[in-house]
Amino acid sequence: MEAKRGSPLLLLLPLVSMTIIFFIHGCSAMGEEKMLVGHGRRKPCKTIVFYLHDLLYDETNIKNFTSVIVATPSWDVKNKLSLKFFGFGEMVVFNDPLTVGRSLGSRELGRAEGFYFYDNKKIFSLWFGMTLTLNTTKYNGTISLAGANHLMEKTRDMPVIGGTGDFFMTRGIATIITDEVQNSNYFRIRVDVKLYECY
Numbered sequence: 415m416e417a418k419r420g421s422p423l424l425l426l427l428p429l430v431s432m433t434i435i436f437f438i439h440g441c442s443a444m445g446e447e448k449m450l451v452g453h454g455r456r457k458p459c460k461t462i463v464f465y466l467h468d469l470l471y472d473e474t475n476i477k478n479f480t481s482v483i484v485a486t487p488s489w490d491v492k493n494k495l496s497l498k499f500f501g502f503g504e505m506v507v508f509n510d511p512l513t514v515g516r517s518l519g520s521r522e523l524g525r526a527e528g529f530y531f532y533d534n535k536k537i538f539s540l541w542f543g544m545t546l547t548l549n550t551t552k553y554n555g556t557i558s559l560a561g562a563n564h565l566m567e568k569t570r571d572m573p574v575i576g577g578t579g580d581f582f583m584t585r586g587i588a589t590i591i592t593d594e595v596q597n598s599n600y601f602r603i604r605v606d607v608k609l610y611e612c613y
């Protein structure tokens with residue numbers, strides 16, 4: 415009796431699993447389509463522009479420095495960026511302000527936390543790993559970036575590899591332009607963040 419009652423249910427099983435397969439496939443197809451649309455139209459879902467100020471510690475700027483050399487090759491001078499081999503091998507840790515305007519005194523949007531190192535012996539070239547922590551009523555969250563920053567090129571693109579808060583799971587590109595360099599202890603870059611995946 416029980417076996418007989420069970421059999422129609424068993425007959426339904428393939429149908430149920432096909433529905434599940436269809437559902438899963440449908441979801442992934444929708445995901446792919448979303449990504450393709452985002453890529454195809456090449457129009458960001460969010461753009462943010464700001465300036466990043468990096469003031470390297472040099473023993474005279476104890477009050478306002480925002481970055482510090484943490485590793486140097488054996489030939490280097492302590493606390494000074496060595497121009498020998500274009501700084502090759504130096505590593506800097508930073509907590510830099512991000513402002514809406516060029517001026518260091520303009521409104522702060524957040525901070526850039528991370529490190530960079532000089533990775534070329536023949537030209538100035540950096541590799542960055544950093545998180546932009548934005549803390550305003552409009553933007554509240556973090557954006558993580560990682561990649562090479564070839565200083566000799568006028569504009570450089572760095573991948574946005576993720577985010578949190580308002581930037582949950584985001585992806586995109588940050589275009590970087592050197593805005594100013596003073597001596598070897600201050601630089602300012604303009605960062606154009608273009609996000610292509612927003613949730």
Ligand SMILES: *[C@@H]1O[C@H](CO)[C@@H](O)[C@H](O)[C@H]1NC(C)=O
Nearest residue numbers: 469474475477478479518600
């Ligand atoms: C940082 O402070 C030093 C020493 O007080 C000063 O000479 C320098 O102009 C300051 N830099 C900036 C960008 O404000």
Ligand SMILES: *[C@@H]1O[C@H](CO)[C@@H](O)[C@H](O)[C@H]1NC(C)=O
Nearest residue numbers: 524525547548549550551554
């Ligand atoms: C973020 O902004 C709020 C409000 O201005 C402030 O109270 C808080 O300390 C800030 N947090 C960070 C991590 O800067």
Ligand SMILES: *[C@@H]1O[C@H](CO)[C@@H](O)[C@H](O)[C@H]1NC(C)=O
Nearest residue numbers: 549550551552553554555579
């Ligand atoms: C950003 O979000 C955090 C966590 O939700 C909150 O504590 C903080 O006050 C927010 N900051 C601003 C400036 O709204």
